Amino acid sequence: MGVTERKSTGQAPTSLDGTGPIPGYHVRLGCDSPLRLDCGVELFDFPTAYQTYGRLNADKSNAVLVCHALTGDQFVADAHPVTGKPGWWEMMVGAGKVLDTDRFYVICANILGGCMGTIGPREVNPATGKAWGLSFPVITIADMVRAQAMLIDHLGIDRLFAVVGGSLGGMQVLEWAASYPQRLYTAIPIATALLHTAQNIAFHEVGRQAIMADPDWCGGDYLDQGKRPLRGLAVARMAAHITYLSESALHQKFGRKLQDRKAFTYGFDADFQVESYLRYQGSIFVDRFDANSYLYITRAMDYFDLVESHGGPTKLFRNTPVRFCIVSFTGDWLYPTPENQKIVHALNAVAANVSFAEVVSDKGHDAFLLDEPDFHRVLTGFISGAWERRQGHAAAQG
Amino acid sequence: MLPLRVKSMPADRKGIRVDLQLVADMIEPGTRVLDVGCGDGTLLDYLVHFRQVDGRGLELSPDGVHACISAGLPVIQGDADTDLKDYPDDAYDYVVLSQTLQAMYAPKAVLTHLLRIGRRAIISFPNFAYWRVRLYLFLWGRMPRNETLPYTWYETPNIHFCSILDFLELCREMGIVIERSHVLDSWGVPRMMGRSRFLANLFGVQAVFLLRKSG
Incomplete structure (x- = not known):
């Protein structure tokens, strides 16, 4: 494979506060074939930083990709290397938790354009030896997801059991389901939308x-x-x-x-x-x-319009084999329930397998990051049900 | 789940209510089923596990939705009065509306959607012309309340009660074909509706219909 991997070496990109290398896994992708961006630019041999939790099983069927939000990063469930604070979704990811690391192999990569080790405007452009800055190409959520798919290829995983994320993470989940329907079994977009509204x-x-x-x-x-x-x-x-x-x-x-x-x-x-x-x-x-x-x-995020970019409402998600679970929160006015319901309606229009729950919470958009027992209960139930069914299918085929 | 509009009928040997069992018996195994107003998912769970259907649900109450999804059932939180329009034509073999028709804001429009979305629809509802209901209103002059109709008039979710004859008249008007029909008597025993609609309307506590579009 045209990729190299290294962990916590001196070559890893340094953290923003300059105190040292960013811990975790680092890989260079796009060495054989480049990442083709929507804007037309091609990225070769670019760094991607990611974290994993749990173990990949023998048939590589238990991988869960977590997509982080705008200001999140790959440190889902361990202390942040700069702030020292607990991982942003420690409540969700770990042994015996909703994304149970005794059962699942959880992956989270810093998104394209980010600043925690994946290529973005603060990384050095090899052509100039200087930081990309505004010479970095303008990216889209589809580009982020293409880069993640390259990482999943690198990890040797054909089909993810689940892709999960809230907010911008949820948009990536939707893009995954629309672009790579055969590569994920379930999609869990949370507190998100099909497009970015004027507001x-x-x-x-x-x-x-x-x-x-x-x-x-x-x-x-x-x-x-x-x-x-x-x-x-x-x-x-x-x-x-x-x-x-x-x-x-x-x-x-x-x-x-x-x-x-x-x-x-x-x-x-x-x-x-x-x-x-x-x-x-x-x-x-x-x-x-x-x-x-x-x-x-x-x-x-502003460029995101999944319906438009996937050929209109009749084509989006048509014949999708993916099982969806969408969750919104009553107190969220950034991506409110009606925006989440538009995803549900688009999926209903193609008779997709979709669950949707609105969780009562007065904590606003950030509720998906917080301790909301109903939210966790719904996700646990959905994931267990889907996992049992997945195992059933695997048993029937094998 | 939605506030139970009709008090539970006695459970039968298989563990679900008799009226739900009647509905389940109308459904061919391995088909696609949408349960509108699926409550806590009792019927849907039964259909998925014992009839191997590809089942989906639509439910208004958060508690019902959470219970269903937690049980691994694909259920959407939504309102049948407003959300059925987003489902495509002929997407399901059966659309079930169990004990929910009388709580709809626009029952006729809902019925139209059910037969658009599904090749067949299965509808069950409490019969407001059941003789005890009639007698209650006649004797006491008050809105009937009993085991199957437990709500006061000001807090009932049931805003569009009908009798079996009313429903038959609506089906005739809408050109709907009734393939099968059952009533449950006061002992919870299912009976074919038979020839006398008048008697069914007098002695039936609940009715279950299997419907399809004409033509």
Whole structure:
């Protein structure tokens, strides 16, 4: 195979805080045949970073691909190398958990355009020896999924048992099901949508403008100039963070409470707890995320329209063998239930095998990352049912 | 699950309610079935496991949906009054509407969709012309409440009650062919409807119909 693999070596890309190499698996893909991007550019011999949990079984039938969201990464269930915080889906992935690593081989790769070891604008362009910056080609979610399929090829897996993800991760799941229906048995898109709405695009544009308005962005060339647009990226994160929470979650958490003071200061310091919280969220985000990656990934999400890119509503998912389980949350106003129901309706229109549940939660879009017992119960049931059926099919065929 | 619109009939030997067993007996093994208003999935589970059907469900209540998906049944949380339009024509061999017709906002439109989506439809509903119901209203002058109709008028989900004769009239009007029909009497014993529709309408607690489009 035209790929090489190495783990935690000095050659691995360094983490954003410059403290050392990014731990985990690193592989170079596209050595034999390139990754052809939707924009027409071809990527050769590019790095991909990923993590795995559990063991691949003998017939390679127990692999589950987890797709991470906009600001997530491959560290699903181990401590983050920069922040030291627990993995973003530790609640879901592990022994005896919903994605039970005693049973499944769970894979998660840093997405194309990311900043945790997979090729993206902060990686070095071998042709110039400098960071790609804005010379990095504009990518799509279909490109991310093509790159993941190359990784799955590299791991020698024909068919994944499941592809799972929330938000942008859910869009990747849908793209997987639409592009590679024979390569996955179940698809679990969570809190997501078939396309990015005008409102979704609008919020992203606010974030991008905040980054680009920061003088330290330097036209995207900040890495070569030894700067980073930290203020712009923090503001982008603050605006986005509001969309991840519900009004009631913000109200319950902060209300109009003041931050470490008994009265207004009659100034523009963070008088309110909610201001202080957002500033904090912005400040810790910039430690682990790259501003140009934020531009590229939000752009990829804005370009997402699965119906349009797969030949219209009558062609999308036609004759799909994939079993779907879609979950939405009542308090999610970023990808609200009606957007998730459009996925269900598209699948119903082709009589696909689909389950859909709306989970009652006031935690907003972020509910899919949090402890929501109903959500976990539904997924556990769906996964167990599908796994039994999968085993049944395998037994019948073998 | 949806609030039970009709109190459970006695279970038979196989472990599901008699009215559900009647529905199940109308379904050929190995076919494609959509159960509209599938509740906690009792019938669907039975059909999948004992009739080997490719079964799907549609259910309004979160508890019902969670129970179904947790049991490995493919069920969608949705409203039959609004969501059936998204299903394609002739996608299923049977579409089942068990004890749910009377809770629909637009029963006639739902019935049209059922026979568009499925080659056959199986409908069961409580008979509002059952003699005890008639007697209750006649004697007490109050909306009937009994074992099979446990709700007060102000909290019942049943907004479109009908009698067996009413339903037969609707089928005639819509050109629907009735292939089989059963009534359950007050002991939960299923009987063929027979020649006297008047008697069926008087003594039937529930009715189960196997329907198809004419032509």
